[in-house]
Amino acid sequence: MNDTHVLEDAKQVLLNNWRDGYTIPSARLYPFQWNWDSGFIAIGYSYFDEQKAMNEISNMFKGQWQNGMLPHINFHQLNPNYFPGLDVWNTQNLAPNTVATSGITQPPVFGFALERMHAQMQNNLEWLPFLRDIFPKIVAFHRYLYTHRDPFNEGLVYIHHNWESGTDNSPLWDDAFEKIDVTNARDVSGLRRDNKNVDAAERPTNEHYKKYIFLVDLFSKHHYNDEQIFKHTPFAIQDVLFNSMLIKSNKSLIFIGELLGINTDEIALWNEKSINSINTKLWDETSGYYLAYDLKTEQQIACKVSSCFMPLFAGICSKAQAQILVNNLQQHFKKDDWQLCPSCAFTEPSFNPLKYWRGPVWINVNWMLYNGLLQYGFTELAAQIKTDSLALMSNYGCFEYFDPRPTALYETKKGIGADLFSWSAALYIDFQLNKTHF
Numbered sequence: 001m002n003d004t005h006v007l008e009d010a011k012q013v014l015l016n017n018w019r020d021g022y023t024i025p026s027a028r029l030y031p032f033q034w035n036w037d038s039g040f041i042a043i044g045y046s047y048f049d050e051q052k053a054m055n056e057i058s059n060m061f062k063g064q065w066q067n068g069m070l071p072h073i074n075f076h077q078l079n080p081n082y083f084p085g086l087d088v089w090n091t092q093n094l095a096p097n098t099v100a101t102s103g104i105t106q107p108p109v110f111g112f113a114l115e116r117m118h119a120q121m122q123n124n125l126e127w128l129p130f131l132r133d134i135f136p137k138i139v140a141f142h143r144y145l146y147t148h149r150d151p152f153n154e155g156l157v158y159i160h161h162n163w164e165s166g167t168d169n170s171p172l173w174d175d176a177f178e179k180i181d182v183t184n185a186r187d188v189s190g191l192r193r194d195n196k197n198v199d200a201a202e203r204p205t206n207e208h209y210k211k212y213i214f215l216v217d218l219f220s221k222h223h224y225n226d227e228q229i230f231k232h233t234p235f236a237i238q239d240v241l242f243n244s245m246l247i248k249s250n251k252s253l254i255f256i257g258e259l260l261g262i263n264t265d266e267i268a269l270w271n272e273k274s275i276n277s278i279n280t281k282l283w284d285e286t287s288g289y290y291l292a293y294d295l296k297t298e299q300q301i302a303c304k305v306s307s308c309f310m311p312l313f314a315g316i317c318s319k320a321q322a323q324i325l326v327n328n329l330q331q332h333f334k335k336d337d338w339q340l341c342p343s344c345a346f347t348e349p350s351f352n353p354l355k356y357w358r359g360p361v362w363i364n365v366n367w368m369l370y371n372g373l374l375q376y377g378f379t380e381l382a383a384q385i386k387t388d389s390l391a392l393m394s395n396y397g398c399f400e401y402f403d404p405r406p407t408a409l410y411e412t413k414k415g416i417g418a419d420l421f422s423w424s425a426a427l428y429i430d431f432q433l434n435k436t437h438f
């Protein structure tokens with residue numbers, strides 16, 4: 001198919017997934033509004049429907065809690081075809097009256113989403129009023145993270161659920177989950193919908209799901225009080241992807257704040273500390289990777305996944321560090337005519353090219369990696385990531401994730417998980433039409 005057709009198809013994916021004021025990630029699997037999806041999706045709309053781009057974000061922030069927490073799901077309409085639904089979350093006393101929500105968050109995408117949208121939308125008369133309205137809400141979300149999720153005041157934010165990472169079943173979380181005893185937890189295998197709507201082999205196991213829900217039940221028992229949760233949760237991890245996105249978004253908020261004439265000193269202070277800590281605590285000199293840190297075991301998690309490269313996107317590593325990361329990428333993630341970039345190194349024992357975040361290529365990660373590599377001048381590798389991303393989507397469609405191996409050799413289907421997936425479509429549009437760089 002030629003580029004123009006794919007571009008039109010990608011726009012159509014977004015428009016078909018548009019509901020009343022927001023976009024669902026995919027009709028097959030995800031019937032609500034998701035947090036970080038919504039940021040990527042808004043970038044896509046900014047090229048062809050500016051009103052929807054702004055509505056998407058405004059409607060996401062309707063779910064924001066009073067303490068600033070931005071939930072990972074807004075249940076604008078109820079739908080029985082999803083587990084865990086509202087009855088599991090039990091957030092009625094905390095969510096705004098107007099929108100039902102989940103009780104955990106997702107990576108902070110909105111700062112840099114705004115900066116990206118600004119390039120397309122700065123001449124729109126509604127853009128500045130929109131920025132004025134949304135800017136303090138994003139800052140409040142970041143303030144929530146720094147005050148509720150950084151118990152040692154390091155500038156590094158922790159997540160207390162794997163779903164908060166966005167990279168749900170990444171092997172990064174395996175050791176932490178291994179230690180969670182769920183003998184007395186409830187069995188939720190019969191309640192799951194995801195593994196019935198797509199091939200179960202491409203989804204997390206029942207054993208893992210039991211642990212995911214065990215954590216949600218724990219949060220609900222503690223009424224989502226973060227101090228209590230931190231005391232009792234077995235899962236508290238400073239993730240590289242999450243903190244890199246936070247830093248990148250802080251930088252963009254400083255840019256937007258200056259544009260609006262708003263003082264950004266608070267954000268600059270947060271960021272200074274975060275950048276320093278990510279480069280000391282999460283950088284592992286020996287392996288040449290940025291590694292997540294488990295606050296419960298007080299250890300780095302030595303698992304090579306694509307998240308380890310995200311400080312490139314944040315633009316916070318030195319040239320030397322960037323070169324080391326790129327060498328590692330070439331050695332452990334790039335193979336013959338495989339497509340870039342697998343979510344897990346193929347040299348990891350847990351690598352599985354078909355299973356969700358344990359090997360498949362994800363378009364949002366590719367997009368961040370691409371933009372990161374460009375910042376450091378790795379234009380060839382960046383171009384390959386872009387070419388691979390576009391080829392995967394034009395040959396197979398806007399799937400949720402893709403098998404990185406060459407089809408001819410393995411005879412598998414390349415597009416996996418949900419089809420007609422919104423953020424893949426949105427970022428296809430940005431890959432094709434973007435003229436500026438971060």
Ligand code: GLC
Binds near residue numbers: 025165
């Ligand atoms: C999956 C992804 C997560 C995403 C959600 C909705 O759970 O792992 O990152 O937000 O789907 O698309």
